Amino acid sequence: MNSSATDTNTEPWVEVSGSRHFPNWLAEQHVSLAFTTYQTGKLFLVGLNPEGRLAVFERTFNRAMGLWANGQTLWLSTLFQL
Numbered sequence: 001m002n003s004s005a006t007d008t009n010t011e012p013w014v015e016v017s018g019s020r021h022f023p024n025w026l027a028e029q030h031v032s033l034a035f036t037t038y039q040t041g042k043l044f045l046v047g048l049n050p051e052g053r054l055a056v057f058e059r060t061f062n063r064a065m066g067l068w069a070n071g072q073t074l075w076l077s078t079l080f081q082l
Contacts, residue, residue, distance in 0.1 A: 014040060016056045023054045034074060036064040043067070043076055 026032065032047030041064050049055040066077035075082060 014042065014058070016044065016046070016058075018046075018054055023048055023052060026054075027052060034067060034069065036061075036067050036076065038063065038065055041078075 026046075026048055032045065034043065034045050036043050041060050041062060043059050043061060043064050045057040047055050061076065061078045063079035064076060065079075066075075068075040
């Protein structure tokens with residue numbers, strides 16, 4: 001996935017890439033990943049699409065810091081919210 005800033009968008013440009021074996025590893029482990037970046041304030045969800053290709057979903061939050069998961073629940077702490 002490539003995400004780039006447009007003329008009307010002031011968010012920093014972010015590029016996400018994985019090794020060629022990464023999608024296979026995700027499939028074998030039956031997992032998806034979630035992580036945050038304090039510097040860009042983003043939450044990334046990484047998994048596979050129905051065709052088995054790498055899929056990345058990202059959203060921007062004000063100072064995305066802490067992340068906690070339990071079963072089907074995902075909690076994110078930001079500058080002012082949980």
